[in-house]
């Protein structure tokens with residue numbers, strides 16, 4: 001196919017001109033040598049000698065076909081003829097695992113859908129049907145549909161705030177949605193560190209695979225130690241794998257440096273895990289408030305401590321939440337020096353997803 005050879009900074013000008021004149025072919029623009037581009041031309045475009053090309057020469061190259069722009073373009077022709085609105089409009093990708101919720105009316109085509117997605121998205125290794133989350137561990141029920149290399153494992157690596165992290169959506173909870181909250185945890189802990197004038201021991205007893213930790217561990221001198229755990233043994237396996245990588249980058253000594261598989265409410269009975277932390281993260285949104293009285297003993301109960309957590313509450317009871325938090329603090333013998341409750345937008349109309357931040361003080 002004939003391509004007009006133009007300097008790359010003139011590509012847009014010539015694309016526009018050829019499109020206007022009806023000379024542009026549907027193939028893609030080629031990258032040629034030395035900062036030159038090749039504009040693909042239709043057969044009826046004028047010959048090279050024509051003055052319209054202002055002296056630019058033509059080269060003959062294989063046309064580079066534009067890839068399909070949507071995964072449905074990869075479906076077999078018989079399925080492409082079905083109405084577009086039956087196909088799933090959204091999917092989620094974690095690392096190289098794609099998860100798609102399928103309505104009952106397309107499950108008979110689930111393998112064709114999965115294959116089309118795999119063909120369209122080169123970085124995806126496995127496509128799974130996502131049958132929703134279940135149980136206390138909030139783990140997704142996934143059905144692998146197609147794998148690029150035959151490997152049906154859903155263990156994969158993602159990158160968040162510059163840190164690599166092992167996740168496995170079929171074994172442990174992880175959501176990228178809270179990544180800005182994790183950034184805010186870092187900022188709040190940094191200012192609390194300044195307030196105390198020393199490195200902090202942070203406890204994260206619902207840590208999952210540990211996404212709150214890499215930002216904290218990579219901040220010089222922020223942490224003097226950490227306690228992390230989860231009740232789901234498979235989450236703790238991934239947590240251990242992740243923490244090993246992140247703490248190697250931390251450099252300094254961390255004491256304590258603990259990863260446990262246990263019910264967070266039982267930590268209060270272990271002297272190695274109670275009365276120790278300067279800051280406590282509580283991320284069990286459906287039950288955070290109910291668990292809190294059993295968790296506050298994890299904090300070192302002398303001086304000021306930071307409590308940060310997330311909860312789902314009925315919108316109607318939102319005004320009461322601050323009062324409830326103050327009462328829980330007082331029940332543990334502390335004074336709530338400051339209480340902030342902030343709604344995280346876009347959750348539901350009847351229920352609110354909130355972040356709460358308290359500075360607690362013990363005599």
Ligand SMILES: C[S@@+](CC[C@H](N)C(=O)[O-])C[C@H]1O[C@@H](n2cnc3c(N)ncnc32)[C@H](O)[C@@H]1O
Nearest residue numbers: 136137173174206207208230231232263264283
């Ligand atoms: C909402 S997830 C949060 C995980 C992690 N912090 C994150 O942001 O990805 C809640 C975690 O708590 C764990 N979990 C549930 N009940 C628990 C309990 N009683 N004690 C400790 N962990 C628990 C679940 O397995 C899950 O990993």
